[in-house]
Amino acid sequence: MEAFLFFTCGALMLLGGVMMVLQRSAVVAALWLVFAFIAAAGVFAALSAPFVAIMQVLVYAGAIMVLFLFVIMMLHGPVLDGERKRLPLPMWPAVAIPPLAVLVLVGGWLSGRKAEALPAAPEGFGAPAQIANLLLGRYLLAFELISIVLLVALIGALTLGLRERKLPWS
Amino acid sequence: MVVSLNLCLGLAAAIFVVGMTGFVVRRNTLVMLMCIELMLSSVNLVFAAFSRQLGDASGHVFVLMNFAVAAAEAAIGLAMLVEIYRRRRTVDVDELKSLME
Known part of the structure; x- marks a missing residue:
């Protein structure tokens, strides 16, 4: 049950983040981010942090994202002109190398570690x-x-x- | 399939990288702020994972601190953005480079 919740919500959070980056409209991006944050609450619940999961929904998905949506709708609902342009070709390595470096570093460090299941949480943890x-x-x-x-x-x-x-x- | 610490850290790293890429790729300042929120959120996952691994709920306290920092950052960032929009009528970072020139 715990593993199911972790994998489902983790995948959904990743999906929400990727879709947020890919969307052109800021409003739709904000809604995908709300989706990602609600999925993050599920991940917190799977990591036996029930209070943090509730606060994630209340503070992040609720308060902060409402503030964002409020400002987006106040300023610039439609897509910016600059978002329609594609990045110039010489920019692509500059964009791709830092994330790849982080992934390679973290992946390399993690692959050298034993993958043991997390210990069971004590009663009343979190x-x-x-x-x-x-x-x-x-x-x-x-x-x-x-x-x-x-x-x-x-x-x-x-x-x-x-x-x-x-x-x-x- | 079991949930291991490695998986949690890998997930957090992947989400951090998504936020980082979005911050560089997107031209809309609002979406760049949202990418910062996503990166902060991935750090929260690491706190929660280590908290569970070590059986110490202190990490949860720091997640709550991080919520407050994220809220403060969003409030200040959006207030600055509204002020910039009032003066320059745009939130496109390509237009807002008078400091660079």
Whole structure:
């Protein structure tokens, strides 16, 4: 069951990513990315991370992608002119070599390792209670710092988005 | 067929490479931002896989941190994009190269 979920959702996530890159329209690309993220939630579930799987759907496939779709529809629904052009021929090696290098490196490293099944997860592994204990215990400082990151991002987005430069503090 | 750590890492690497290729190939800044999100997501898979392998849920905490970083990145990136669009009326990276010239 676990292996079935992992292989199905992993393949679907890869498909979603590839289709996102191949689509010309940004809206359709965003929808394929939502598909990939929902499949990623399935992969997380297969890796016995139920809380992370739920947060993946809520935060990534929900909040972040809605933000993307909102901006895409606000700016430029149709296809850009530049997307209709094909890449010039001398560009192709520059595009193909870095990904191939990564794949060869990772593949070479992985082929030298024994492929053992993942150990079974202990009871309550990845459940909200365990995550909460870690988040508000061992990683409390990181938790507080990430909240500051989000606050700064909020203020930054607000500052960038204001049309007139009339900020309340200036 | 069993799920091994190697498979998880291979899947994450493949998805990372898809995002990386898309970032280079696509000309639309919005889609380039989406490719960054896909790359961040592939890193989350690695965190979850090692978390399971080592039986320690700390990796899940860092996946949640990564969600927050991705959200912040999307918010700032899209705000910058809207501002660029207001000034230049385009989101095509080939048009936005005044720093390069």
